[in-house]
Amino acid sequence: MDKGTNGKTILVLGGTSDIGRATARHFAARGWRIQLAGRDPEALQRDADDIASRSRVAVTVHAFDVLDSTAMAPFIDGLPLLPDIVVCVVGLHGNQARAQSDLDHATAILRSNFEGPALILGLFAEHFARRGSGMIVGVTSVAGDRGRASNYVYGSAKAGFSAYLSGLRNRLAKQDIHVITVKPGFVRTRMTDGMKLPGPLTAAPEEVASAIWRAADRKSDQIYVRRIWAVIMLGIRAIPEAIFKRLSI
Amino acid sequence: MAGAQGGIARGLGRAYGDAAIGAKQTFQISALDRVRAFDATTGLLTAEAGLSLAELIAVFLPLGFFPPVVPGTKQVTLGGAVAADVHGKNHHRDGGFGDHVESLLIATSGGELVRLSPAMDPELFLATIGGMGLTGTIVEVTLRLRRVETGWIRRQTLVARNITAALAALDAADTAQYSVAWIDTVANGADLGRSLIFQGEHASLADLDGPASRARFPVTGSRLFSVPCNLPAWTLNRWSVGAFNAAYFRSGASQARNARLMPAVSYFFPLDRIGAWNRVYGKRGLVQHQSVIPIETAPTALPEMLSLVARRGDASFLTVLKKLGPGRGLMSFPLPGYTLALDFAMKPGLLAFLDDLDRIVVAAGGRIYLAKDSRQSRATFEASYRALPRFRTAKNSLDPHGRIASRLSQRLGI
Missing domain, CATH: 3.30.70.2520 (Alpha-Beta Plaits)
Incomplete structure (x- = not known):
């Protein structure tokens, strides 16, 4: 696609996250109008200014909290226009050890990664179905492919979100509304800051952004940002539970 | 490096030596890469210090603007270009990167954001241009881009x-x-x-x-x-x-x-x-x-x-x-x-x-x-960088406890 406005709009939920920011930039550079949504309007405005000065497309910012389900319907009604694509990159990694005994923390992880993203995308699905067009992109995680001791609170929430996306896709396929499941694998972001990540398995936020772009262009159903992750997770899923429970991976 | 303390900001790590390796900690700033403001009539650009020249060129060359000075690679950040006061093939005519900087925002080791410009505080500004990041972490750079008719x-x-x-x-x-x-x-x-x-x-x-x-x-x-x-x-x-x-x-x-x-x-x-x-x-x-x-x-x-x-x-x-x-x-x-x-x-x-x-x-x-x-x-360095005492005074006023330190500054006793 060429530079210059193409008249289409993408909404990024979690606009100040590294992946959200990179995704917004990537689409803006290809002429898409941008709606950035997140909890911190001041931070969103910085990113909006950045995107607008780089790409000269219209960028609007919208307060949005994925944990506030009562505000979701008014949030969608308050958008200047219903976007062509909605991407949800909201997520909270949290701390597994803490989540094991701190129920509030566990709840925050479960709700931020599953309940909230599922509810808001479900609501968009209704609007898109009514309009007869639209695309939904959910950024979930390879952690949802199998529960592991080191991050199963986060992982199980992502598993729920992945299943939700799969069901939504199955339902909306008949109405030509497309749903994309994105599993980034390790990404160098604020969420993983300080973790030791293996280089060949670790993507930059920009890589996730261009993978989302490609997936939207090709209408892929489900993507792993780095292909190697599809192989790894195939292997991990294939290990029998009797053996898996004794492993630490 | 027993007892080493202090840290330094690191952009894209293209310095050949130890300039962007912290005495103890190294702060990666390349995610701070937002364009803050751009005036297409004057070419005045304010951007976060982690913006690379590669990105800058990709965004602004199609609009008819080019960095006023470029070193031999575009994989450098604005912060790094200011910190090293990089020169290009036009230094004989246009001066170094720092000559085109109008103001800087730095984060001091005390956690304060300080705006530096030649008018407000010339000595601290001139210490930061070419100061190898040692006066404070460069957070934002305001510079004037060159208008070009073609690429x-x-x-x-x-x-x-x-x-x-x-x-x-x-x-x-x-x-x-x-x-x-x-x-x-x-x-x-x-x-x-x-x-x-x-x-x-x-x-x-x-x-x-x-x-x-x-x-x-x-x-x-x-x-x-x-x-x-x-x-x-x-x-x-x-x-x-x-x-x-x-x-x-x-x-x-x-x-x-x-x-x-x-x-x-x-x-x-x-x-x-x-x-x-x-x-x-x-x-x-x-x-x-x-x-x-x-x-x-x-x-x-x-x-x-x-x-x-x-x-x-x-x-x-x-x-x-x-x-x-x-x-x-x-x-x-x-x-x-x-x-x-x-x-x-x-x-x-x-x-x-x-x-x-x-x-x-x-x-x-x-x-x-x-x-x-x-x-x-150190002897080579001290004999050839004659403004070192002035620089030390300026650094001292911004970083009195010496919390900003790179392997380079330790090695040369800056």
Whole structure:
């Protein structure tokens, strides 16, 4: 696609996250109008200014909290226009050890990664179905492919979100509304800051952004940002539970 | 480094030495890369310090703007370009990167955000331009971009048969916006310092013809190839480099006088087109020796250095000579003279040889570029950076507890 406005709009939920920011930039550079949504309007405005000065497309910012389900319907009604694509990159990694005994923390992880993203995308699905067009992109995680001791609170929430996306896709396929499941694998972001990540398995936020772009262009159903992750997770899923429970991976 | 304390910001890590390695901690700032404001009528840009020149060019060249100064790679951040007060092929005319900076926002080690400008606090501003990030972490940079009609450069090649002719040709090339000489470091005797001088000017729209007229603002040069692995240590020797240099000199000489249009990114950043070029130097890597020699002493000091280098015969084919003007910052590298950049594959005995070169540089009143340095002695440094006491005073007022420290600042006692 060429530079210059193409008249289409993408909404990024979690606009100040590294992946959200990179995704917004990537689409803006290809002429898409941008709606950035997140909890911190001041931070969103910085990113909006950045995107607008780089790409000269219209960028609007919208307060949005994925944990506030009562505000979701008014949030969608308050958008200047219903976007062509909605991407949800909201997520909270949290701390597994803490989540094991701190129920509030566990709840925050479960709700931020599953309940909230599922509810808001479900609501968009209704609007898109009514309009007869639209695309939904959910950024979930390879952690949802199998529960592991080191991050199963986060992982199980992502598993729920992945299943939700799969069901939504199955339902909306008949109405030509497309749903994309994105599993980034390790990404160098604020969420993983300080973790030791293996280089060949670790993507930059920009890589996730261009993978989302490609997936939207090709209408892929489900993507792993780095292909190697599809192989790894195939292997991990294939290990029998009797053996898996004794492993630490 | 027992007892080491303090940290330093790191952008894209293109400094050749220890400038962006913290004494204890290193802060990666490359995610701070937002454009904050841009005025297309004046070219005034404010951006976060982690924005790379590569990004800047990709975004603003299509609008008809180019960085006022670019070093040999576009993989540097604005913060790094200010901290090292990088110079380009136009230093003789336009000064260094810092000369185009209007104001800076820095985060002090005390956690304060301080805006610096020549009007508000000239001494702290000049300490930060070229200050190797040691006064505070550069957070935002406001600079004026150059308006260009196209993204093309008209390049002209001049031939110089020896070092004297090369210096004369660089002086004569002062009128060109950009000029740089490539030197054959293996040629000796009457050919000592034989060079190709590449002059460049931003092409106007009217200059474009042929394939160039199809793309007014070419943003990217294609990648030629990547070096797949570390080459063996003996790759660079008198015979391989000599053969390469002789062929390169002949081919350059045959094109002399014919102006040629090339994309600005290919003209300015030839090495960016070769992936992992550093592998040519083998597993032990390379050491660069970049010095500047004042105009008055250059006619004797440069031939002296070049004949030492030619006698060794293992300097790489990437040897560059450029004319510089005065530097802006207290610790800026440039001074009116000629800068010589020599690359060597690391090997036993090299460091002692580079100390010999340093002695010539210091005696000639020159100095070594901190962004490329990993090995100069404190004595060399202190004898050549004369504004060091002023710099220390400025640093002290912004960082009284010495919390900002790099391996470079520790090594040189800055």
